[in-house]
Amino acid sequence: MVHYILGIDGGGTSCRAAVADADGRILGRGKSGASNILSDPDNALRHIDEAARLAFRDAGLSEDLVKSSSALLGLAGNNVGDAVNYVLTRLPFKRSKIVNDGLIALQGAVGAEDGAIAILGTGTICLARRGSELTSIGGWGFQVSDLGSGARLGHAALQECLLAHDGVRSVTPLSAELLAEFGNDPEQVVGFARKASPGEFGRYAPRVFFAAERGDETALRILHAAAGEVDAALDAVAAIMQGEGRLCLLGGLAGLYPTYLAQRHRNRLSEPLADALTGAVSLAVSELVAEGFGR
Numbered sequence: 001m002v003h004y005i006l007g008i009d010g011g012g013t014s015c016r017a018a019v020a021d022a023d024g025r026i027l028g029r030g031k032s033g034a035s036n037i038l039s040d041p042d043n044a045l046r047h048i049d050e051a052a053r054l055a056f057r058d059a060g061l062s063e064d065l066v067k068s069s070s071a072l073l074g075l076a077g078n079n080v081g082d083a084v085n086y087v088l089t090r091l092p093f094k095r096s097k098i099v100n101d102g103l104i105a106l107q108g109a110v111g112a113e114d115g116a117i118a119i120l121g122t123g124t125i126c127l128a129r130r131g132s133e134l135t136s137i138g139g140w141g142f143q144v145s146d147l148g149s150g151a152r153l154g155h156a157a158l159q160e161c162l163l164a165h166d167g168v169r170s171v172t173p174l175s176a177e178l179l180a181e182f183g184n185d186p187e188q189v190v191g192f193a194r195k196a197s198p199g200e201f202g203r204y205a206p207r208v209f210f211a212a213e214r215g216d217e218t219a220l221r222i223l224h225a226a227a228g229e230v231d232a233a234l235d236a237v238a239a240i241m242q243g244e245g246r247l248c249l250l251g252g253l254a255g256l257y258p259t260y261l262a263q264r265h266r267n268r269l270s271e272p273l274a275d276a277l278t279g280a281v282s283l284a285v286s287e288l289v290a291e292g293f294g295r
Helices: 043-058 064-070 083-089 101-110 148-165 175-182 186-197 196-200 205-213 217-241 275-291
Strands: 005-010 015-020 026-032 070-075 095-100 115-120 124-128 135-138 247-248
Touching: 005 043, 005 101, 005 275, 015 043, 015 064, 015 275, 026 043, 026 115, 043 064, 043 070, 043 083, 064 205, 070 101, 083 095, 095 101, 101 115, 101 124, 101 247, 101 275, 115 148, 115 217, 124 217, 135 217, 148 186, 148 196, 148 205, 148 217, 175 205, 175 217, 205 217, 217 247
Parallel strands: 005 070, 070 095, 115 247
Antiparallel strands: 005 015, 015 026, 115 124, 124 135
16 A cells, blocks of 8 residues: 655645655645644644645545645644644644754755755744754744844834834834824824734835835834844854855745845855755655654
8 A cells, every 4th residue: 555645834824735655756735724833723733634635636646545644744833842732633644743844944945965044034043954963043933033034024114113203213215104004193003013913013024125125214224133133143053054054045035135144144045955845745755754654
């Protein structure tokens, strides 16, 4: 009987699955909704199951094979043990392993070799692998970490528009535009900020980059400060890697940040070899088959 292996890339926006044979040959792919197991574990479970079934369907295989497959899942929110345990016991697969979603991104970007990634999206995290040593920097969440992230950029932009309203900063097109969206009422900004999720703050991040391209003083101040934080994290990565291995930027802001980063880091950047879903399949084959799950 053929035993199928699933690689799953689950994040706060979508869940992607790929079904492969024991040699890692991808047979089909599926995509479903958000799958952050910390913020919404029950919906994450539903979307994981849906993406897996769609992958089997895309491969021309019976969806019932999901129940006899082995799966490696790189999931957002996996750094909280209670969330992992809750989800792990409810997954539809015969064998399951949950890992950090950054780990599958690293595997996809640099393959099996030494290397490092900086994921720059709604949140931020850096991962570096040198030999058998894996080091993670950041990624502790918007409230206390994720410096340079889209969420932090959006938060800073709203903070700046209030400072401009109060006369502490000069009014610039960006601060004026943002405040106008809240009816020029700072109390509306405060009301939004009290309840906003990291993703809701992060929606303002592209506006900051766009304004900076036009020379907006507020946007440039925000980006130079944020890039300094990313540079500091990349300095820590460089100390670990000692100049060896591939360094890749990933995430929604990866293409926007290099202009603002220090030259020492821009000189080291490489294109990723593959995406996180490919990395999930690769890890699934190497780890699950090695542990006997794929037999």
